[in-house]
Amino acid sequence: MSGYLTNPLVFVVNTAFELYILAVLLRFLLPLVRAEFHNPICQFIVKITHPPLRLLRRFIPAIGRVDTSALVLLLALKMLGDYVVFLLQGGGAVAVGALLGSALVDLVDLAFNVFIYAVLLQAILSWIRPDPYHPLYALLTDLVDPLLRPCRRLIPPLGGLDLSPLVALIALQVLKMLIVPPLQQLALLLAF
Known part of the structure; x- marks a missing residue:
């Protein structure tokens, strides 16, 4: 082509x-x-x-x-x-092992990105006080609440400012940096 x-x-x-x-x-x-x-x-x-x-x-x-x-x-x-x-x-x-390894790494990376963007989007939307019953805001809340609950217990709101999304974003980024590179190395081993 x-x-x-x-x-x-x-x-x-x-x-x-x-x-x-x-x-x-x-x-x-x-x-x-x-x-x-x-x-x-x-x-x-x-x-x-x-x-x-x-x-x-x-x-x-x-x-x-x-x-x-x-x-x-x-x-x-x-x-x-x-x-x-x-x-x-x-x-x-192409080797099936190479496709499997690459797919696994990409899917784990995508899962991290879904949560990272959901936390960011929900934090931004919370500044403009959206309707809590709006379908998108409700979905974002459902996705990020399991991540934010432990963060809120660790750092309660300070003077009306909720820092739990920041803590969750940092934790997600650190986990992504710790998990994805070893999976990439494993994918390279599966390619051969």
Whole structure:
């Protein structure tokens, strides 16, 4: 395929895969944080992720509140997306271990980014006093409250200023720096 058409096609394919992977990741995270599923955004996420998950759940049971079928779907989608992009860019055969390692690292990184951006967005929205029943604000609150609760116990609000989002952001960044690089090294080992 010519270079002129390759870049736009890679962009479209990569964006489509990444958006759906984000939806499946949110579908995996929402039960873990006990999000309110009557939220219209949650309902949308459930509807677009239900068909493949319904099929996978026939063969892959959940372990407690952990939706293992969503984890399998996440890995499969990320591996497939990376492979399709690799093929569009003119690549040939690639080792399954390399795809698996790369997918695992990218998904862990994405999970950290979801929480980091959710904390940031909720902190910014809290400055403008949004409607607490707005679907987006309610979803953000459901996502970040499990992270902010321990931070609020550690550092209570000081003079009306809540520093718990700052503590949570620092903790998330430090954890990301400690977890992602060893996973990248493991992915390199799986590539061979």
